[in-house]
Amino acid sequence: MTMGIDPKDLSEDDLFRELRQLHATRTETLMHGSDEALANHTTRSEELEQExxxxxxxxxxxxERLRAGARLR
Structure with a gap:
């Protein structure tokens, strides 16, 4: 179930803006949102990240973000 605009229909700038906003609000939603809000946040995040x-x-x-790079540190 897509909430908001289908990610395929977002411009590149809009996609990045949506991703930044979701990442900025994740902890707040996790700690203080309802179960439904958290589920919706997760679904939307997955849709945008897949796009x-x-x-x-x-x-x-x-x-450096790979396992081998981490071992070298």
């Missing part, structure tokens, strides 16, 4: 991954399959992955 980002669809658009950017070869995104720049920081080697």
């Amino acid at each position: 980002y991954l669809r658009r950017h399959p070869a995104r720049d992955v920081d080697p």
Whole structure:
């Protein structure tokens, strides 16, 4: 169930804005939102993140964020 605009229909700028907003409000929703609010937040986050991954399959992955990179630290 998509809440709001279908992520496929968002411009690149709008997609990034939506992702930033959701990430900024995640902890507040987790700690103080109702079960329904948390479920909706999770669903919307997954929809937007999947759209980002669809658009950017070869995104720049920081080697430091990989297990091997962490072991080197």
